[in-house]
Amino acid sequence: MRSYPTNSTKAVSRLLALTMIVDGHLAPSELKAMRAAGVLPRAALDEDEFDDVVRDLCEDLLASAARRCSAEVEIDGRLLDSLLGEVEDPALRISVMKAMLDIVHADEVLDARETLLIERAFRAWSGPGRQSSGRRGDRQRVQA
Template sequence: MRTYPTNSAQAVSRLLALTMIVDGHLAPSELKAMRASGIPEHVSLGEEAFDEVVRELCEDLLASAARRCSAEVEIDSRLLDTLLAEVEDQALRFSVMKTMLEIVHADSVLDARETLLIQRAFKAWSIEGLRAA
């Protein structure tokens, strides 16, 4: 899995993209929720740059997939912690978490994989003041 600079638009984008695809599909309502959150402007994230990060994330996930034949890609907890660690700024973490929650609730279906991702982020970032999904 490639690395991005700490607190960069790419690091934030990858977490948001992961939030959108962790349940196995990207719902248009999830993309709309991310755009409406204001975070793309906050981190100077253009649409083309986001698309590039999504493509890179998918490539990296497929390259590291342990169970390709099952049509599912599992993300190791250590890898997830590494991705979450690329966002260190507390205020940015709070904004990203808020957007992640908006994304998982956007399609009105809360998948177990989405819940696990959110719980892992809460734990890794020690965020207080928000409630887990």
């Protein structure tokens, strides 16, 4: 998985993209919710650049997939924590979390994988020493 600079627009975009696809499909209502949240313009990112990040995320997920023949790709908990760690600014974390919550609620179906992603982000961003304990959700599945 490629890395992006801390607090960069690409790091933020990847988290939003992951939030959209973690349940196995990208719903139009999720894209609409992301646009309404206004995170991309505040991060000085246009939709073409966002599309590039989505494509790169999908390529990275497929390239690192252990079980390519299944319909799901697993994301290791440490990798997910690393992606979340690319956003360190507290104000930016709040904006991203709000957008993530708007996205997962947009299609009015809260999937277990979306819940695990949000829970992991809350744990990772809740302060020093509060990273994932390695319990439930140590691997996140994404349908391909």
